[in-house]
Amino acid sequence: GQNIDQPTEMTATEGAIVQINCTYQTSGFNGLFWYQQHAGEAPTFLSYNVLDGLEEKGRFSSFLSRSKGYSYLLLKELQMKDSASYLCAVVDSNYQLIWGAGTKLIIKP
Amino acid sequence: GAVVSQHPSWVICKSGTSVKIECRSLDFQATTMFWYRQFPKQSLMLMATSNEGSKATYEQGVEKDKFLINHASLTLSTLTVTSAHPEDSSFYICSARGTGEPYEQYFGPGTRLTVT
Numbered sequence: 001g002q003n004i005d006q007p008t009e010m011t012a013t014e015g016a017i018v019q020i021n022c023t024y025q026t027s028g029f030n031g032l033f034w035y036q037q038h039a040g041e042a043p044t045f046l047s048y049n050v051l052d053g054l055e056e057k058g059r060f061s062s063f064l065s066r067s068k069g070y071s072y073l074l075l076k077e078l079q080m081k082d083s084a085s086y087l088c089a090v091v092d093s094n095y096q097l098i099w100g101a102g103t104k105l106i107i108k109p
Numbered sequence: 110g111a112v113v114s115q116h117p118s119w120v121i122c123k124s125g126t127s128v129k130i131e132c133r134s135l136d137f138q139a140t141t142m143f144w145y146r147q148f149p150k151q152s153l154m155l156m157a158t159s160n161e162g163s164k165a166t167y168e169q170g171v172e173k174d175k176f177l178i179n180h181a182s183l184t185l186s187t188l189t190v191t192s193a194h195p196e197d198s199s200f201y202i203c204s205a206r207g208t209g210e211p212y213e214q215y216f217g218p219g220t221r222l223t224v225t
């Protein structure tokens with residue numbers, strides 16, 4: 001079967017750095033997305049990785065290792081508005097998105 | 110660019126009635142649209158995939174006669190929840206995929222359905 005694993009919840013302090021991990025086992029791989037979702041709202045796109053390595057975009061960076069079936073989202077200089085759920089999703093061989101359950105990130109002052 | 114709208118943003122209906130939710134891609138042609146359902150504190154659950162001009166493909170366990178999907182144009186898909194029951198109360202989100210994109214899905218803002 002197909003499986004995406006992420007921690008259920010994480011807590012971090014304003015101004016700090018946090019890394020959210022995602023491991024996957026899917027039938028084929030055509031890229032991995034990270035989305036941010038605030039409560040009661042639809043997900044918004046953060047990043048897309050299809051090759052190994054680190055993609056940096058402002059305060060957010062995303063890393064991918066296809067051989068390990070592993071990705072992480074790194075958030076720097078945390079702000080209170082970063083409190084949200086972060087969803088990892090993998091594009092499988094049928095070009096369908098397989099979603100993780102999401103990681104709820106709580107930012108404390 | 111790549112804006113997707115949904116209407117209505119929230120709706121309350123009585124048990125047994127039908128509700129139609131619209132999903133529109135405003136500035137691109139959506140060859141494929143997806144309908145998701147999300148219950149509180151749970152991840153997105155794909156309900157069905159629709160390609161313009163063809164019948165929708167439903168995920169296992171989703172009743173196609175209850176959740177009617179129409180994708181009549183490259184910019185509009187509709188989801189009709191027929192004979193709604195309280196257990197259908199959920200957050201319904203559509204997303205759209207264009208051509209030439211890295212399989213990214215652009216999400217609508219979602220529709221909160223409450224069935225009383």
